[in-house]
Amino acid sequence: MRRDAWWLELLPVIFLLGAFGIYATLRAFEGNYYEWGPYLSPFYSPLIDPHHRWWPFSPALLILIWPLGFRVTCYYYRKAYYRAFFLDPPACAVSEHRKHRYRGETGFPFILQNLHRYFLYAGFIFLIFLWRDAFRAFFFDGRIGVGVGTLVMLFNVILLTTYALSCHSLRHIVGGKLDCFSCAAFGGSRHKAWRWLSLLNERHMLYAWISLITVGLTDLYIRLVASGAITDLRLL
Ligand code: FES
Secondary structure: OOOOHHHHHHHHHHHHHHHHHHHHHHHHHHHHOOEOOEOHHHOOOOOOOOOOOOOOOOOHHHEEEEEEEHHHHHHHHHHHHHHHHHOOOOOOOOOOOOOOOOOOOOOOOOHHHHHHHHHHHHHHHHHHHHHHHHOOOOEOOOEEEEEEHHHHHHOOOOHHHHHHHHHHHHHHHHHEEEEEEEOOOHHHHHHHHHHHHHHHOOOHHHHHHHHHHHHHHHHHHHHHHOOOHHHHHHHH
């Protein structure tokens, strides 16, 4: 019965997630132009078997499942793509077309969404590699320097870290599941950490989108530099 243009909010989700999905898939299968000088694309980090000694395909395919699983099972993205791609439901207070018994995420395959917290743990391991990559981007042939790519990689890893720290699962693990902080071990520190994470968590949707865009643009920048389409500007 909603008379406003509720479907308008689905369009950017369809466009952005669709465009990112197509671009990331093409890039993951491309297996080329993923590094230049000290820069390494986040789609290929950590870089495993780049010389194809035992893995004949693109190295990105060896690691893709982890960042992909983290995003796909994210509570915010679930809401976004259930609405935009499955119209299930299409929006708040808009009924579904098909009648079916609501089972939440208790049956296969949606029960797999509960793996999110494990993807979060893996995500932190990936962040260590991405911070290492950002650090390495400050060194050109053994000398300290800063190029546009350095700043792009640094900005990207900061946003990816912010996105991970604003995760609902992390907030739950740190303190959300407690009824009484003063009764729990390390209650004081957990309460402090929970309050900080709650501040980030309030903007989880924003960080989800910005980090998605920056990770795609970081890869695109490195691809353009590596393929010779543009030149990396050295700032220092
Ligand atoms: S809920 Fe979105 S990353 Fe965990």
